[in-house]
Amino acid sequence: MVIHESLRLYPPVAVVSREALEDMQFGDILVPKGVNIWTMVLTLHTDPQIWGPDSYIFNPNRFANGITGACKIPQVYMPFGVGPRVCLGQNLAMVELKLLISLLLSNFSFSLSPNYTHSPVLRLVIEPENGVDLLVNKL
Numbered sequence: 109m110v111i112h113e114s115l116r117l118y119p120p121v122a123v124v125s126r127e128a129l130e131d132m133q134f135g136d137i138l139v140p141k142g143v144n145i146w147t148m149v150l151t152l153h154t155d156p157q158i159w160g161p162d163s164y165i166f167n168p169n170r171f172a173n174g175i176t177g178a179c180k181i182p183q184v185y186m187p188f189g190v191g192p193r194v195c196l197g198q199n200l201a202m203v204e205l206k207l208l209i210s211l212l213l214s215n216f217s218f219s220l221s222p223n224y225t226h227s228p229v230l231r232l233v234i235e236p237e238n239g240v241d242l243l244v245n246k247l
């Protein structure tokens with residue numbers, strides 16, 4: 109739940125793009141050949157109409173009943189992309205994250221340094237603008 113919520117609010121890949129290789133019609137919308145379409149993952153992940161009024165709040169419990177329980181349109185949760193070019197490493201990434209977090213939390217406790225300022229920025233990926241100063245104690 110914590111990993112899902114982190115990937116929802118801070119998706120490392122905040123934008124995925126596709127180029128139309130031919131003219132394409134979606135209902136009333138014509139997408140001409142050659143146009144690049146950017147899907148704003150972060151916008152989809154924080155839309156209050158989809159996630160509820162607390163959509164900008166970090167709340168891992170929203171995933172207590174899985175992705176379908178967390179939002180109205182589960183397809184919009186796409187930290188690893190969707191479709192034929194979905195991230196090949198998504199299962200490996202999830203296992204790595206679970207292992208790493210379990211190992212770290214069973215050996216150390218963490219708290220935020222008073223120096224920390226919350227300022228996520230979109231560069232190549234979403235990252236903390238001023239780094240993350242942590243106070244780490246060995247258990």
Ligand code: HEM
Pocket residue numbers: 119120121124125187188189190191192193194195196197198200201
């Ligand atoms: C938290 C970690 C990761 C995130 C958030 C992530 C996210 C993504 C996203 C958003 C895409 C683009 C999907 C699209 O265009 O629709 C992608 C593609 C890809 N990812 Fe990841 N990824 C992660 C970890 C990994 C790992 C660990 C590997 C390999 C060991 C990996 C391998 C790939 C590959 C090969 C593609 C290209 C797939 C294709 O174009 O067919 N990723 N990833």
